[in-house]
Amino acid sequence: MSEHHEEMTKTTPMQVVFAAVGGLVAPLIAIFLIIQLVLGIQATHVDEVADDAQAKIVAERIKPVGEVKVVDASAPKVEKSGEEVYNAVCTACHTSGALGAPKQGDKGDWAKRIGQGYDTLVKHAVEGIRGMPARGGAPDLSEVELARAVAYMGNSAGANFTAP
Numbered sequence: 001m002s003e004h005h006e007e008m009t010k011t012t013p014m015q016v017v018f019a020a021v022g023g024l025v026a027p028l029i030a031i032f033l034i035i036q037l038v039l040g041i042q043a044t045h046v047d048e049v050a051d052d053a054q055a056k057i058v059a060e061r062i063k064p065v066g067e068v069k070v071v072d073a074s075a076p077k078v079e080k081s082g083e084e085v086y087n088a089v090c091t092a093c094h095t096s097g098a099l100g101a102p103k104q105g106d107k108g109d110w111a112k113r114i115g116q117g118y119d120t121l122v123k124h125a126v127e128g129i130r131g132m133p134a135r136g137g138a139p140d141l142s143e144v145e146l147a148r149a150v151a152y153m154g155n156s157a158g159a160n161f162t163a164p
Contacts, residue, residue, distance in 0.1 A: 079144060079145055082150070082151050082153075083152050085136075085146070086104070086153060089136045089138045091104070094153060099132070100131060102153075104153055104156055104157075107158045110153070110154060110158065111157075118154070118159075125149065125150050147163065148164060
């Protein structure tokens with residue numbers, strides 16, 4: 001029985017070759033597929049932003065949180081137009097209608113308010129009313145600037161106000 005057992009346990013050179021090839025083929029296929037995956041991902045990767053645009057994005061991201069403006073207190077103040085005041089202060093609420101604010105240019109929202117008269121609207125803008133803070137939340141605005149903003153918004157909704 002030992003002779004028969006020896007014959008059964010002998011490996012032939014052909015079996016060794018098949019075992020070696022079989023043992024190497026599976027890892028080589030896996031490596032090949034991984035390389036193909038990486039190359040495929042790199043081929044579809046497109047640089048979405050050019051270098052100069054990328055530099056602007058980085059500069060925007062790392063800019064300081066605040067800025068210091070040094071202004072001469074005795075310098076004359078340059079007054080803003082109604083449109084400038086609207087764009088700087090009023091647009092936050094009057095574009096979206098936040099807290100019941102009448103939307104810019106919406107005749108339905110402004111009809112009752114225009115009927116109250118220009119002076120009443122200016123008074124409400126200066127003192128504040130309901131959800132609107134005094135001076136629209138910008139205490140540095142003059143009454144003339146506020147009156148111009150009221151005229152601008154009212155006229156966009158059909159009024160015929162004369163701005164100061």
